[in-house]
Amino acid sequence: AQSVSQHNHHVILSEAASLELGCNYSYGGTVNLFWYVQYPGQHLQLLLKYFSGDPLVKGIKGFEAEFIKSKFSFNLRKPSVQWSDTAEYFCAVRESGYSTLTFGKGTMLLVSP
Amino acid sequence: SQTIHQWPATLVQPVGSPLSLECTVEGTSNPNLYWYRQAAGRGLQLLFYSVGIGQISSEVPQNLSASRPQDRQFILSSKKLLLSDSGFYLCAWTQGVNGYTFGSGTRLTVV
Numbered sequence: 001a002q003s004v005s006q007h008n009h010h011v012i013l014s015e016a017a018s019l020e021l022g023c024n025y026s027y028g029g030t031v032n033l034f035w036y037v038q039y040p041g042q043h044l045q046l047l048l049k050y051f052s053g054d055p056l057v058k059g060i061k062g063f064e065a066e067f068i069k070s071k072f073s074f075n076l077r078k079p080s081v082q083w084s085d086t087a088e089y090f091c092a093v094r095e096s097g098y099s100t101l102t103f104g105k106g107t108m109l110l111v112s113p
Numbered sequence: 114s115q116t117i118h119q120w121p122a123t124l125v126q127p128v129g130s131p132l133s134l135e136c137t138v139e140g141t142s143n144p145n146l147y148w149y150r151q152a153a154g155r156g157l158q159l160l161f162y163s164v165g166i167g168q169i170s171s172e173v174p175q176n177l178s179a180s181r182p183q184d185r186q187f188i189l190s191s192k193k194l195l196l197s198d199s200g201f202y203l204c205a206w207t208q209g210v211n212g213y214t215f216g217s218g219t220r221l222t223v224v
Contacts, residue, residue: 009154034212044203044215090156092212099145099164100172101213105156 002027004093006104013081013111021076021107023091030096033074035065036103039087047089050074061085083113115140119204119216126223132177132191134219136204139185144206146187147213148179151201160202163187199223 007022025031035047048059055067065076074091091104116139126132138144148160159172161179169179176195180188187204199222205213 004156006156036212036215043217044205044213046212046214049212092157099207100147100159100162102159103149103157105154 002093002095002102004091004102004104006089006091006107008107009105011107011109013109015083015111015113016080017111019076019078019081019085019109021089021091021109023074023076023104024072025074025091025093025102026072027093027095028072032094032096033065033067034092034094034101035059035063035074035076036090036092037087038090038106044090047076081109081111083111085109086111115206115214117204117206117214117216119219121219122217123220124222126194126221128196128223129193132189132194132198132221134189134202134204134221136187136189136216137185138206141185141206141208143184144208146181147205147207148187148189149203149205151203151218157203161189194223196223 003026005024033050036044037047038044047063048057050057050067058064063078065074067074088106088108090106092101094101119136145164147162149157151157162170163181166181177191202219204216207213
């Protein structure tokens with residue numbers, strides 16, 4: 001079965017620090033990859049997605065992620081975080097041709113002002 | 114535009130009581146519908162999904178069931194709740210190969 005690993009459960013950063021959240025998946029075939037964000041008290045929102053093409057994808061609010069097929073990874077990055085980026089971040093993977101997503105356990109990011 | 118409605122937002126139910134959580138989608142037709150449960154530190158666990166009316170796939174055998182009586186309606190049920198059913202339940206929809214759009218969730222506490 002497909003599995004998704006997010007390396008850090010909790011990350012604490014100061015404003016303006018750079019962010020990288022790790023995500024690895026287990027499936028060896030073609031995959032679609034997603035990052036979702038859940039701000040405090042809000043519902044899950046799509047941050048960015050990768051289906052094919054340029055492995056570096058850009059999402060909302062300055063986030064980007066890089067798909068490295070050889071490493072089965074889809075790490076999320078942001079050059080300079082803001083206090084408003086405090087949220088829980090979920091990586092998700094879907095095997096191509098299937099409709100269900102498998103989620104990682106999430107990473108709680110706390111950005112101190 | 115498409116919207117997804119999920120209710121109630123919070124629910125406190127005694128052990129052994131029945132459960133019915135409802136999710137409806139507007140502004141689209143024939144969506145794929147999903148029920149997830151979110152637990153702190155454990156991410157999102159897929160419970161059920163449906164690709165059409167009356168078609169339900171169960172991912173995790175448990176005390177819950179799902180039904181899709183109409184194209185844009187997805188219901189999560191239980192005949193007798195257990196303490197372990199407490200959690201945050203999320204409904205989501207998608208079409209084609211797009212990502213999911215999630216509802217606002219229901220916080221269920223079984224006492």
